[in-house]
Amino acid sequence: KAGVTQTPRYLIKTRGQQVTLSCSPISGHRSVSWYQQTPGQGLQFLFEYFSETQRNKGNFPGRFSGRQFSNSRSEMNVSTLELGDSALYLCASSWTGGAGDTQYFGPGTRLTVL
Amino acid sequence: EDQVTQSPEALRLQEGESSSLNCSYTVSGLRGLFWYRQDPGKGPEFLFTLYSAGEEKEKERLKATLTKKESFLHITAPKPEDSATYLCAVEGYGQNFVFGPGTRLSVLP
Numbered sequence: 001k002a003g004v005t006q007t008p009r010y011l012i013k014t015r016g017q018q019v020t021l022s023c024s025p026i027s028g029h030r031s032v033s034w035y036q037q038t039p040g041q042g043l044q045f046l047f048e049y050f051s052e053t054q055r056n057k058g059n060f061p062g063r064f065s066g067r068q069f070s071n072s073r074s075e076m077n078v079s080t081l082e083l084g085d086s087a088l089y090l091c092a093s094s095w096t097g098g099a100g101d102t103q104y105f106g107p108g109t110r111l112t113v114l
Numbered sequence: 115e116d117q118v119t120q121s122p123e124a125l126r127l128q129e130g131e132s133s134s135l136n137c138s139y140t141v142s143g144l145r146g147l148f149w150y151r152q153d154p155g156k157g158p159e160f161l162f163t164l165y166s167a168g169e170e171k172e173k174e175r176l177k178a179t180l181t182k183k184e185s186f187l188h189i190t191a192p193k194p195e196d197s198a199t200y201l202c203a204v205e206g207y208g209q210n211f212v213f214g215p216g217t218r219l220s221v222l223p
Contacts, residue, residue, distance in 0.1 A: 006157075043203075045210045088155075102148065103160075
């Protein structure tokens, strides 16, 4: 069974640009969550999507947005990039995102903002 | 607000030297406590899910236990390939995962 896949694996952008990251969940999983990981802040929750609806959101500015498609694939967009957005962006999927549902992570997209 | 702390921040062991990692948490209604292992530059790899105090789970050299305020990850006779960062996360009624900062484990041959 294929795991969570994320594309691209690496990205280099400059300040002010925007970026779109993609995530394909494990087959059958309908919940997709996004996280930002940095050395200083660790893993921080961005948002969760289920059945094409954002169900939960972390404490990030509106420049961070996402969406989910009918096949459960998800995209995350960051507009007006800042240097501090450099991080590993991780996507995780689970069956329903319900109570106690285990999340399985993809390999991440390493974003560097110059 | 749900919070997770992990100790120690870093741990160096000799191969075969058993030890334990700690995860302390405060959460409004625990729905699950999760352990992951993360290798540099990779995504976290799922290890265990624990749901209630007293629960224990084992996998190879790893054993996870849970009390009402903390969880332990016991590593028995570790090998160099067990070197990684071990992450603990909790899910409370807030319904999103809150991760601890992790413990960096190095096992020396």
